[in-house]
Amino acid sequence: MNIAMKYLHLFLVFCLLPLLASTQPAEKIHYLKKTTRISVNPTANTFLQEVNCQGICPAQQKEWIAIYCGELDQLTDFEANYITAKGKEKSIKKKQINKSTALTQSFYSGIEKTSFFFEAQDQAFPFNYRYQKKTSDLMFLSSIALYDHLITDTFYFEILVPTGYTLAYRLDSLSAQIFDTRQVQEANTTRYLFSSNAQQRKRAPQQNLPKIRMMVYKNDQAPTDFFNDWYFNLVKPHSNLQEASLQEILAHIPQTAAPTETITAIFNFVKEKITYIDFENGIGAVQPRDVNQVLQHKQGDCKDMSNLLCQALKYFGFEAYLAISATLSHPYDFDFPSLASANHVICVVKLGEDWLFLDATEDYGIFGLPSRQIQDKHVFLINEDQGRILKVDKVAAPENAVFHRLQLQQEGQILRGKGQYKYHGLSQIDLQFLQHYTSVAKVHRYLSKSFEQEFSNTELSSFEFLNSDSTTAVNYQCEVNKMFTQIGQRTYLSLDFLPKPHQLPTKVAEDETFVTYESQHRVLHLTLTLDKAVQLKPFEKIRFAAEGLRFQMDIQQSEATKIEVHYLYENEHVQLAPHLIKSYNQLNQLIQESLQKSIIYESMP
Numbered sequence: 001m002n003i004a005m006k007y008l009h010l011f012l013v014f015c016l017l018p019l020l021a022s023t024q025p026a027e028k029i030h031y032l033k034k035t036t037r038i039s040v041n042p043t044a045n046t047f048l049q050e051v052n053c054q055g056i057c058p059a060q061q062k063e064w065i066a067i068y069c070g071e072l073d074q075l076t077d078f079e080a081n082y083i084t085a086k087g088k089e090k091s092i093k094k095k096q097i098n099k100s101t102a103l104t105q106s107f108y109s110g111i112e113k114t115s116f117f118f119e120a121q122d123q124a125f126p127f128n129y130r131y132q133k134k135t136s137d138l139m140f141l142s143s144i145a146l147y148d149h150l151i152t153d154t155f156y157f158e159i160l161v162p163t164g165y166t167l168a169y170r171l172d173s174l175s176a177q178i179f180d181t182r183q184v185q186e187a188n189t190t191r192y193l194f195s196s197n198a199q200q201r202k203r204a205p206q207q208n209l210p211k212i213r214m215m216v217y218k219n220d221q222a223p224t225d226f227f228n229d230w231y232f233n234l235v236k237p238h239s240n241l242q243e244a245s246l247q248e249i250l251a252h253i254p255q256t257a258a259p260t261e262t263i264t265a266i267f268n269f270v271k272e273k274i275t276y277i278d279f280e281n282g283i284g285a286v287q288p289r290d291v292n293q294v295l296q297h298k299q300g301d302c303k304d305m306s307n308l309l310c311q312a313l314k315y316f317g318f319e320a321y322l323a324i325s326a327t328l329s330h331p332y333d334f335d336f337p338s339l340a341s342a343n344h345v346i347c348v349v350k351l352g353e354d355w356l357f358l359d360a361t362e363d364y365g366i367f368g369l370p371s372r373q374i375q376d377k378h379v380f381l382i383n384e385d386q387g388r389i390l391k392v393d394k395v396a397a398p399e400n401a402v403f404h405r406l407q408l409q410q411e412g413q414i415l416r417g418k419g420q421y422k423y424h425g426l427s428q429i430d431l432q433f434l435q436h437y438t439s440v441a442k443v444h445r446y447l448s449k450s451f452e453q454e455f456s457n458t459e460l461s462s463f464e465f466l467n468s469d470s471t472t473a474v475n476y477q478c479e480v481n482k483m484f485t486q487i488g489q490r491t492y493l494s495l496d497f498l499p500k501p502h503q504l505p506t507k508v509a510e511d512e513t514f515v516t517y518e519s520q521h522r523v524l525h526l527t528l529t530l531d532k533a534v535q536l537k538p539f540e541k542i543r544f545a546a547e548g549l550r551f552q553m554d555i556q557q558s559e560a561t562k563i564e565v566h567y568l569y570e571n572e573h574v575q576l577a578p579h580l581i582k583s584y585n586q587l588n589q590l591i592q593e594s595l596q597k598s599i600i601y602e603s604m605p
Helices: 004-021 174-180 221-236 244-248 261-274 291-297 303-314 425-437 442-450 578-594
Strands: 031-041 048-056 065-067 073-083 089-091 097-102 113-118 125-135 143-145 153-164 165-170 180-185 189-197 211-218 319-325 344-351 354-358 378-382 388-391 402-411 415-423 459-468 471-478 486-487 490-494 520-529 533-536 542-546 551-559 562-571 598-603
Touching: 065 073, 065 125, 097 598, 113 180, 153 165, 153 221, 165 189, 165 303, 211 221, 211 562, 221 378, 244 291, 244 303, 261 303, 261 344, 291 303, 303 319, 303 344, 378 551, 402 471, 425 442, 425 459, 425 471, 442 471, 533 551, 551 578, 562 578, 562 598
Parallel strands: 031 153, 402 520
Antiparallel strands: 031 048, 048 125, 065 113, 073 089, 073 125, 097 113, 143 211, 153 189, 165 211, 180 189, 319 344, 319 378, 344 354, 378 388, 402 415, 415 471, 459 471, 486 490, 490 598, 520 562, 533 598, 542 551, 551 562
16 A cells, blocks of 8 residues: 555544544445546557545445446456554455446446445444556547535546547536536646536536536547547448348338338338347447348347448448437437437438438337437437538427317216317327237227326227328217306306326426427317307417417307317427426416316306
């Protein structure tokens, strides 16, 4: 152990132990400081992390501490020490160390976990541990993050980059508030310094602290070109379709079809023949497997399916690209060339002046429309010459329109009738999926349960699907168990039986980013036929419009016995950032209040 570490231990013994003895025992391990020094070695395409952690373990507590490594990582020089109540320094024993496979929801899997613990003592005690981790692909130096920010006081990151290379990094508005950054130029090295303390992190939502995205690249290349060349060289060896594979593809493609029909046929072939299975180990987290093996085994993940689709399209002469992207569930957009910017791969085809974004992992995506999960995001097109960042437009709300027509007839104190939902664009995907993958009985149960979230006091039955090339319709029968309330000459019929315009949460925390996955345009038109002639009392029209959110509602009398109710709801966003949440909540409050109003009328003499 070096001299500096000895002095640290003496400080912990003589300064911290009296304090620890006088305080209440903590429930969790508390880290005073975590220091990570990263040395970049572009020649060997590696980087080395040296991590030092110092903290306090609570009394009577045996808590496992974990270090995670992927298949590209090698853990070495692990050492852990602690101070006993008598001031003696001890090292952990082999029986206190365990290695296992880690289950993770990360984009990467195949993670090995090295876990260890300190023996429990009667009072809190200081500890430190250190280790080195070598990673065998420099592109995986893609971010730094404060994963355990709630239990660590201070973080220090030091990244050493040799002459001839640069560390490009991106700070978003939140990370700029909680990180101090500094750059020091030395003789043969540039030293990049990042630090953050608990006081700085109080400015940010505790559940959503950001990463700093980064990438090391050669000075004589643009960052996008460097990233493109790296990925193109990973993909190229696995992209040559063999004769047997071509023959299998050709057997499913019409030979005299128009270009759009050919692209559709190839797209459907990959979707139907390849089963999605997640493979994310090591370099396999980003490198597609050989296209012929994917086709032979009939399974693959997003990059495998997209590369097969891309190479098949190229064989037929189309301008097709493999494209790295971020989904709406990912916290970042691919507006910066770093692996931390992405979690998905698709195929992009240029047809005339149009770009088609093809995601073979979506079984019932609408051809010609982008996948729901990459709308309003950027994708990075991989090419032999140079990469390109392209914006994916979102599908406009009117293209996803849902028109709901409801006809009800009064029969005493009950309303009976029929309705039809007509779905366009992305709004029909879930229904198409249900029709193809579940039984009729299960579809009806799903629709009943789904519509129950929109309707109140209403029983729905006799569901029927009507499909066309561009729309999906659902017909149903319904009965409203609604009592008409009469006070004097007036009759009141509460509107609370009307279906709600959406099934999204009605209230969202204002510091959240909320994903809707598709813009919405929903129209209801109700024709209510009464059993006698009436005179409708004027209804004050309802109007709301703010920041791409809209709701309007009106009630009119069309005939002596007929009343028409109309509303329109529109949300043009696929992702609601925190600054939009206030308007979103206000809109939902207005909708709830509107559906509590009443149709008021008097009988005609």
